[in-house]
Amino acid sequence: MTRAAVSQTNRAARVVTRKVISASKADGASESGLTPLIWNQVLSYGTDAMITVALAGTVFFGASTHAQRGNILLYLLITMAPFAVVAPVIGPALDRLQHGRRWTMAGTAIGRAVLALIMASHPTDLFVLYPCALGSLVLSKAYGVVRAAATPRLVPPGMSLTEANARLSIFGLGSTLVAGGFVGVVIKLSGSYSLGLILTAIAFGVCAFFAFRLPPQVDSSVDAPRHPQEPPRPAGQRPVPPLARLQSWAKRGFAEHMVIALQGESVLRFLSGLLTIFLAFYVETTAHGVQAALELGAIVGAAGAGNFLGTAIGTKLKLHRPDIVIIASVGVAGVSCLLVALLFNITLAVAGMLISAMANALSKIALDALIQRDVVETLRSSAFARSETFLQLAWVVGAGIGVVLPSTHGGAVGFWVAGVIVSAVAAVVVLRYRVITRSASTKEWQVRPGGVGQRDPRTPEGA
Secondary structure: OHHHHHHHHHHHHHHHHHHHHHHHHHHHHHHHOHHHHHHHHHHHHHHHHHHHHHHHHHOOOOOOHHHHHHHHHHHHHHHHOOHHHHHHHHHHHHHOOOOOHHHHHHHHHHHHHHHHHHHHHOOOOHHHHHHHHHHHHHHHHHHHHHHHHHHHHHOOOOOOHHHHHHHHHHHHHHHHHHHHHHHHHHHHHHOOHHHHHHHHHHHHHHHHHHHHOOOHHHOOOOOOOOOOOOOOOOOOOOOOOHHHHHHHHHOOOOOHHHHHHHHHHHHHHHHHHHHHHHHHHHHHHHOOHHHHHHHHHHHHHHHHHHHHHHHHHHHHOOOOOHHHHHHHHHHHHHHHHHHHHHOOOHHHHHHHHHHHHHHHHHHHHHHHHHHHHHEOHHHHHHHHHHHHHHHHHHHHHHHHHHHHOOHHHOOHHHHHHHHHHHHHHHHHHHHHHHHHHHHHOOOOOOOOOOOEOOOOOOOOOOO
């Protein structure tokens, strides 16, 4: 019986492996070079999950509820630290590295491998773990920025940017589950976080190897247009106020419809942070033992399933108007939160988590496609760096509100706060979008200095 079971398991594993490999090559992805990028994404997501699991026990698990709230707030501040480097420094630097993306992606993996080995040699020293974890997060975000900027060069004919991004994401989600579960089992059986980090370092090395094997068209040609420079300020002109300079930097390369889309996805990311943290504390406050484990598992499962379903839907959609998808996702999420608040129970809370996760996943895919389509290549890396910074900031703000909301007053409180905020932003986004679409009916879309595609973004061109 044992041999038969092992044989059937091996046969099933081979079938699944063949289907996964075939899916990565489908629709011309192998010929265009998208398939190698998919597998590089698989390794990158998987190694990120491995390092997260290996470090999971060092932040706040096992503390009292009061201490957990304080530690989570500290963790939220720490997660924002890398973005102080990614947006103003790494993004513009990567804009200037149009030729050499393979080396850059491999370099981020090698850097993370070195940091994982350092953490493996000091598994209990927080003064080593925290700086190394932050450095690893910075390099991970840098990889994500380069990967997103390079994706349009590898999309096969007939596949939209939305479909390509969704395919990359769904393979990445699968590798996150497999790799995170694998290293978790290894740590549980061995009792050694160092072993988990050493395996993670080896996986980062494999990721670097596959980055070098990406097709040459990932890079721009050597004679590609250079990064546009800001025009010098005329002599005698009054200096621009700091706030105005910050706003100009934040919107550099973004047309109005892209700003609106980013605002829509930001409020969905805010919703994700709020519901994740608030519901975790709500369950801890109101349930105990097996019931608490089941409820928390249902919430986490709903978040994961929603993310997977939203990404899977994105693989099937040929979207020519990604901004409409984002606006619709915000509206659906806002209405669902208000309905859960009115009729609150834990089952509806799980359903609300599922819907918000689906909306967030689909909206993020659409936002990436919009940036890839309408921002010129010489500004695309910094545009992605800024968008990721805004989205992470939105998640942190939402999670911070989730920490301070009183979970003892019932779970409906969190959904009322979320529903009112998301619905209000949805109304503002719809009104702003109607204004610019009416303006576009009589003139071309207004494009901000710094460079975006000059065509009308409403015109369907492969996205």
